[in-house]
Amino acid sequence: MICSKCGADSDKSVRFCTNCGNPLTQTVESQTDHETRIEQTEGNQNRIGYSERINDPAFASYRRQATAWSFIFAGILAVIVIVGFFIYGETSSEMDNPQALYIGLGIGGMFLTIALLATISRMRIKQWDGVVIDKKIEKKTRRNKDSNGQYYTERYTLYTIVFKTDRGKIINKFEEDDDTIFNYFEIGDQVRHHKGLGTLEKYDKSKDDIIFCNACSTLNDINDDKCYRCSCPLLNK
Template identity: 50%
Template sequence: MICTNCGRQINDTAAFCPGCGQPVSIQSTNGSSQPTGGSIGYSPRISDPAFASYAKQNNSWSLIFALIIAAIAIIGFYIYGERSSEMDNPQALYIGMVIGGMFILIALFQILGRKRDKDWDGIVIDKLVENKREKKYHGNDRDSGWYWQEYTEYSVVIRTQEGKLHRVSDRNNTVKFDYYNIGDHVRHHGLLHSLEKYDKSRDTIIFCNACGYLNDISDDKCVKCKRPLLK
């Protein structure tokens, strides 16, 4: 068999080209064999219009939320300036406008970052378990003292075809850590900012690429957001 991407001769049973790393088409030699999990290969369902609609809706809600917070900040500081003896308007109003503008700018940068996110393919090269700690304060009053809170960070390290490293990490949660194995080929979908495994044939669970909700591999659509599952 020949790789259609780079032209290299590869073994008929290979799932990926050893030269360029691209997945190759795999056909079962036993017509009666049924997979116990999902499919082998990246799902063509990523082209479903439901995903583009979800991404657009997500960006819209981010901007609407930022506008609401900005309005609250502006109105709140204006009222504070009218009723407080410590600060008068328009100084208080200007501060509210600056804070509100910051929320809007943050939302716009987030939306722009999502739109610039590109697809890429990679492979899981390592899995890390790290015991860490962070400073926490007793209540909302920092004068009441602080303490160290310990946690365990579970990380999956992915190397792209360009050689860049990406890390998927969770605190005190091993679900994604157990879901990925070293050697797994994955694809990052820039539209949804999520990962898809190439080989899902042995999986019993699957993460929704839209909202990230954990589903059973037998489900056709996400039980939470109703978008198609890439299985």
């Protein structure tokens, strides 16, 4: 099917141009098939479009809690390390305080720095709209080392989904030995990457029976109202 905006030729089964994301003009036959499918799935028409539920306060609360827990966890690790090195410096003949304490403070500070950088990284996540332009399945191998220091060959399957953003940037999403997300998206799907969350939402969810939570990425039933894990609203309405 030829795109009226950029002239690219896309598969007739897709509804958005795989080059620029522009909605494609359907033939009479495809429109009839689409109308029939909508009638057969009555109640799903409200699952076409990006959900306004992303503005629910629960998502902002989830982001704040995630930030708080990352610092709490890092703080606990930092205290354990600092106290451990201090005790080691007091009881060991190999290292004395304050040298041991300084090492503990350095490692503890590293944990807190990692938490800070992770928070800054989440805050810098930007929103973009795009389209799925390709999907790949690759059989790969890599060398790993076991607990005895011996190398062995590991075989795995790499699933790749390729997105093209509205600004023309190509983004690849990888998963190893898990085809759930790979099967969830199809070439031609229009998507939105949400700011501050780093999760993807489909524009057309009318044919789906599953949905990923846009807060914690947990897989849910499409008919559920909230994520069973974090209680954030699912973007299915």
